[in-house]
Amino acid sequence: MQEQFRLIAPKTVPVLDPDFRPAILANRAFVQEVKASGTAIPLLIAVERDQNRVSRYDTVCFPPEHPRAAANYFYVERLVKFLLWQFGGWKVTIHGPAELVRYLQACYSDTGIRAFDAQFWGDYTYERTMTFVHAPMPQDVPAAYDGDSAAVRLDWKGWRVGFDLGASDRKVAVVKDGRLALKADGEPLLSEEYVWDPKPQSDIRYHYENINWILKEAERVIQQAEPGAKVQAIGGSSAGVYVNGRARNVSMFRGITPRERFDAEAAPIFQNLQAEWGIPFRVENDGDVTALAGAISLNDGAVLGLAMGSSLAGGYVDDQKAIKGWMNELAFAPVDYNPAAAVDEWSRDFGVGANYFSQQAVGRLIPVAGIDMPDIAPDALPLRLKRVQELMSAGDERARKIYETLGVYFGYALANYCEFYHDVRHVEVLGRVVSGEGGAILLRTAKSIIDAEFPEYSAIQFYEPDEREKRHGQAAAAASLPLT
Numbered sequence: 001m002q003e004q005f006r007l008i009a010p011k012t013v014p015v016l017d018p019d020f021r022p023a024i025l026a027n028r029a030f031v032q033e034v035k036a037s038g039t040a041i042p043l044l045i046a047v048e049r050d051q052n053r054v055s056r057y058d059t060v061c062f063p064p065e066h067p068r069a070a071a072n073y074f075y076v077e078r079l080v081k082f083l084l085w086q087f088g089g090w091k092v093t094i095h096g097p098a099e100l101v102r103y104l105q106a107c108y109s110d111t112g113i114r115a116f117d118a119q120f121w122g123d124y125t126y127e128r129t130m131t132f133v134h135a136p137m138p139q140d141v142p143a144a145y146d147g148d149s150a151a152v153r154l155d156w157k158g159w160r161v162g163f164d165l166g167a168s169d170r171k172v173a174v175v176k177d178g179r180l181a182l183k184a185d186g187e188p189l190l191s192e193e194y195v196w197d198p199k200p201q202s203d204i205r206y207h208y209e210n211i212n213w214i215l216k217e218a219e220r221v222i223q224q225a226e227p228g229a230k231v232q233a234i235g236g237s238s239a240g241v242y243v244n245g246r247a248r249n250v251s252m253f254r255g256i257t258p259r260e261r262f263d264a265e266a267a268p269i270f271q272n273l274q275a276e277w278g279i280p281f282r283v284e285n286d287g288d289v290t291a292l293a294g295a296i297s298l299n300d301g302a303v304l305g306l307a308m309g310s311s312l313a314g315g316y317v318d319d320q321k322a323i324k325g326w327m328n329e330l331a332f333a334p335v336d337y338n339p340a341a342a343v344d345e346w347s348r349d350f351g352v353g354a355n356y357f358s359q360q361a362v363g364r365l366i367p368v369a370g371i372d373m374p375d376i377a378p379d380a381l382p383l384r385l386k387r388v389q390e391l392m393s394a395g396d397e398r399a400r401k402i403y404e405t406l407g408v409y410f411g412y413a414l415a416n417y418c419e420f421y422h423d424v425r426h427v428e429v430l431g432r433v434v435s436g437e438g439g440a441i442l443l444r445t446a447k448s449i450i451d452a453e454f455p456e457y458s459a460i461q462f463y464e465p466d467e468r469e470k471r472h473g474q475a476a477a478a479a480s481l482p483l484t
Contacts, residue, residue: 005030005074007337010412012449014405016368021338022412023078023351024419024454030075033068034060043072043096044141045080047089050126050243053325055087056144057420064097076100077107077114078334081349084117086420088241088327090126093142095135104132116347117332124259125241125248152292152322154178154480158232161218162479164286165211165238165252169193172214173472174221175479180472181225190221191472198252204265207253212273233280235481236270237289237474239313241327245271245283280482286474287315288323289481293473294428294463295321296480302425303463304417306330308433310381311360312353319423323481331358335413356409359385362433365405369398385432392438403438407445414446415454428463430470 008025034040040060047055061076062069080092094101108118108130122130135141157177164171174181174190181189196210215234222229240250246267247253253266274281291305295317305315314330317323332344336351342364343350355361359381366373366384371391376383391399418424434442443462451458465473 014408016405024416046093048091085333090128101134160479164475171475173475180476202255233482235478236283237478282481291315291317293477305428308431403441407442411446411449
């Protein structure tokens with residue numbers, strides 16, 4: 001078979017996946033080959049999202065007449081895919097060969113290979129048609145602009161409420177003067193978890209009333225501590241995609257169908273809560289708020305947060321401890337360029353993060369490792385992960401190979417993330433997949449690859465939050481989101 005885009009085998013081969021082809025190695029080899037040819041031309045990519053905010057990625061490619069120009073197509077398709085899931089966006093402007101723009105237009109059409117992505121970002125998230133524009137001149141490509149809404153202040157005064165909405169519980173925290181409010185004995189004034197079951201609920205009043213109840217409970221506790229005190233702002237964290245305070249793709253509102261009803265009832269839920277409370281109110285993706293909680297705990301910025309649970313969640317706080325307003329949905333960003341790699345069941349794309357850093361990844365590797373679990377259903381991934389952890393604790397070499405494989409994946413993927421997140425000093429890791437002895441092996445393996453093969457990133461430190469931060473940190477950090 002003719003080779004167009006060259007895939008590079010890693011020096012450290014995953015023991016359970018010898019066909020793994022890391023994105024970073026292929027991308028670097030392509031750019032190196034282009035530059036060595038002496039014919040490199042600019043490939044400038046601008047991704048526009050809401051509020052005219054733009055993110056840029058500048059690279060090179062072969063000119064259309066070059067014998068190796070066919071390699072441009074795979075490169076630009078995987079690159080744009082990553083940028084869309086890192087930043088979010090509905091409009092992509094490209095200075096480079098016009099043929100590449102036409103190719104992407106076909107990919108992101110209703111019959112193209114990226115129809116899912118076009119619908120997710122264009123129709124559902126930004127409520128715009130996914131658009132690709134050719135820029136004849138470099139100056140026609142918009143400059144990067146993240147906007148003022150990315151800022152987060154940590155030096156505010158007064159009483160605030162922070163909350164975090166998960167699939168099975170709602171967390172709420174009372175925060176004063178930028179810190180979790182504590183009793184005299186050092187325990188939180190209020191930082192509690194309340195059970196709920198939002199996904200199957202078809203009445204938006206269930207969600208509204210259950211969220212508002214925890215906010216009212218926090219207000220009651222504040223007024224007990226300081227009679228007459230007022231809640232000055234509310235900040236929230238939730239899984240899903242939010243644009244300008246509107247819910248766009250949020251699993252906890254899955255029961256609100258069809259899409260027209262979702263847009264009318266679920267999308268403005270936090271705007272409606274803000275109208276009722278009449279104070280600053282801001283909700284952000286839980287991955288970003290997790291990274292912010294890590295930055296607060298570390299007293300440092302440049303934190304990339306990665307949670308390996310039922311899927312892969314990402315978040316990022318820059319060196320000024322500010323949320324950038326990027327989407328960071330790394331579950332769908334490519335990490336493996338092997339065309340025969342595992343296919344994500346939702347997006348139908350291959351080699352994306354959800355199948356490499358999650359319970360799904362463990363489930364995929366269990367039979368490859370030679371482990372049989374006839375008593376646990378194949379789709380019972382949390383139970384299958386728990387069994388692997390038990391085997392790991394018992395010294396089972398097959399379980400160890402799973403974590404070593406995940407560690408190799410993570411080492412190369414983390415280096416790749418750093419190519420796009422240009423300022424990373426800390427990587428906050430959490431989730432069930434990285435818990436226990438197996439998680440330690442995963443992180444050690446990843447760090448060894450970074451140190452040996454990507455020394456430019458060897459200063460990066462892994463950070464695992466302690467139990468107190470896991471319980472209270474995210475809701476408390478969310479309280480700092482509103483700008484007042």
